[in-house]
Amino acid sequence: xxxxxxxxxxxxxxxxxxxxxxxxxxxxxxxxxxxxxxxxxxxxxxxxxxxxxxxxxxxxxxxxxxxxxxxxxxxxxxxxxxxxxxxxxxxxxxxxxxxxxxxxxxxxxxxxxxxxxxxxxxxxxxxxxxxxxxxxxxxxxxxxxxxxxxx
Numbered sequence: 001x002x003x004x005x006x007x008x009x010x011x012x013x014x015x016x017x018x019x020x021x022x023x024x025x026x027x028x029x030x031x032x033x034x035x036x037x038x039x040x041x042x043x044x045x046x047x048x049x050x051x052x053x054x055x056x057x058x059x060x061x062x063x064x065x066x067x068x069x070x071x072x073x074x075x076x077x078x079x080x081x082x083x084x085x086x087x088x089x090x091x092x093x094x095x096x097x098x099x100x101x102x103x104x105x106x107x108x109x110x111x112x113x114x115x116x117x118x119x120x121x122x123x124x125x126x127x128x129x130x131x132x133x134x135x136x137x138x139x140x141x142x143x144x145x146x147x148x149x150x151x
Contacts (some may be wrong), residue, residue: 062139082124095122
């Protein structure tokens with residue numbers, strides 16, 4: 001997985017270097033004479049194509065990262081976050097399961113403190129465990145891959 005991500009980053013850096021080298025060429029070699037009427041349209045077309053290339057690269061890398069994360073086995077995890085609740089802009093409560101024990105943890109910028117160890121484990125529905133962050137869910141909806149219906 002790391003090798004594939006490294007290869008993708010190398011490809012992206014190579015494309016960036018090619019564009020940077022093209023931008024540093026002398027202006028006389030790149031720009032047509034001032035009398036040419038299509039120079040502004042050509043530059044605009046090049047700008048739009050470059051933007052589409054970058055956006056396409058972002059979506060391809062996001063898709064690839066998503067595929068790699070789904071392929072990685074996650075059944076060997078010992079610590080699992082069952083639920084979170086925001087208490088303020090920087091403070092939150094976390095319900096953590098370690099083995100068969102559940103712990104309520106308070107998290108703030110400078111501290112993490114165990115508030116309570118549950119005598120009886122709380123049953124958490126499977127749908128609550130698979131909570132997708134709002135941005136990621138919105139991005140999946142825009143890409144046409146809504147995950148709300150899956151379990």
